[in-house]
Amino acid sequence: MPVQTLPATEALPRLADFDTIIDARTEDEHALDHVPGAVNWPTLDNVQRIEIGTLYKQVNPFEAKKRGAALSARNIAAHIEREVIDKPRGWRPLVYCWRGGNRSGALATILGAIGFQVTLIEGGYKAWRAALVDDLERIAPTLRYRVICGPTGSGKTRLLHALAAEGAQVLDLEGLACHRSSVLGHLPGQPQPSQKRFDSLVWSTLKGFDPDRPVFVESESKKVGNLRVPDALMDAMRASPCIDLQLSDVERVALLLEDYDFFVRDPEHFCQRLQALTELRGRETVLGWIDRVQAGRTPEVVLELLLHHYDPMYAASIRRNFVQFAQARVQALTDRSDASMTAAAGQLLAGTD
Template structure:
């Protein structure tokens, strides 16, 4: 018997051995339930062909040809990705709206004897769940911002805080972008806005809303992706923990973090070309010379002092946020970052009052 559900809670999803998305690869790439596997019953070319035939020629012919293609594709999945599944396999199957494509896969699975469940409403049931969580006012979320100039180790400290049991969200990791002019990740394109939101929803889903959530102070856009309204509203109300370190230490750290960009002269040249026009041609030319000479630490120091820090000061001056604490670091070695993380845990503790200043 084919079961049906609309329950997409974390516990319900965990009850299935696999979430099988039978939509086409391009639909899956645009967005999908994180952790789902894509076993399309029609690929992109077949889907377009059948759709065109349905609209422009014969609905009957489209269904007949489509059924043959669907049958062949399901057979290929049974002989491929699903061949090692035994009789206890419990899949959740869905397509776009829970219609014919998921119905075809579920019918075959049911005949095999697998206890299959179809997601009523398909992918759109998932999308509505994500939107409901991320497009509200964010009033149920207690956020603390980790702030500081470029190269102050914010992302590295987020990872260390997570290791120490603090609730964190790495927005740059979810968006596959380091959030700056040089932030694009080589060979790792950003997810679509919808897929970014799905990843964020799952990350938030497992957290306790009664405990603080630490995120890096970002602009509303991370590369080409936008922080959804609910989290952005919570970030706008959030207190901050300010990080600081000398420019030389931050430059050395940035040169290590952005080593992939430094190793790609074309990408570095392109990034420098995208600098705002208020920098003089002579200044930008000097930075490009440093890049061509491989003087990446010197380039990072110049960019921090002349581009990033002035912008950071302007932005900070416009903010009216309570300061929960300050962490000063003499350098950004692993040891210094570990000590800073320990101090941050104390700063974030309910027993620690506002205005705490610590050094490491």
């Protein structure tokens, strides 16, 4: 059966039309980013691709193509034996590689020869990425955001989770970025995704939202850790109505000690991270914080960080960047408990059109 092609712009809204989305690139390329829901069937694996590339440059293209064909044929055979034998005649795969060339073409040709209706993304992942970036810029301004603002430790992320549990539409940028969006926000053992992967995750989340319902999102700066929030999304958030979340200082400290418990369990790691603030706060101040952490006075240091470092910076940034903050709805929390977050989520949903 002849292989069909589909422009990347048309593939964006039609992913659900296909039974399986197959990424024929290497494992490393797939890990960096991929079409949402794609499975990885490398035509050449990481090592083989380097081997063929070296042969192409150091010997000649003809020898590289012969060797590449042999490796590709073995890999494709293994994929078919592992994944395709039980597939019915009506199975419809969507296949792509980097630019829609040899790797995906070889796999698609064999699957088509078997009798499956195979579709290739024209231009491969490269075209898909360009189409996704354009579509992200289009979708972001069409949604109605409600921006949860509040100083560090006020429970913004917990409230987002409570809202999601109550059925609200929630965009958790920190969750997608695997980072808590501050100098101390790196999560141990959880590397951030690539920028491309982050963009794909944001796009996939946004396109699943109902534009007639509000989307709750936490106030963020332009970067979450090392990742940049797409400009169109950032502009839309900054122009949206705000919610001013308030929690007492005592509860904020307790919440942070719970959410950043790895700092409590590993004071030396906390001290190392505090050193990143030396340029902003001065060496003497930071050394004083470190001394107190090492003396077991971490809650005291956390409170001082809030009142003298995070709160002033956050307040200035919010007023400067979020144009509707002056008219924000105040949402005061009684405490940091799950019950308090659930109650606040219910109140917000009841008062949101």
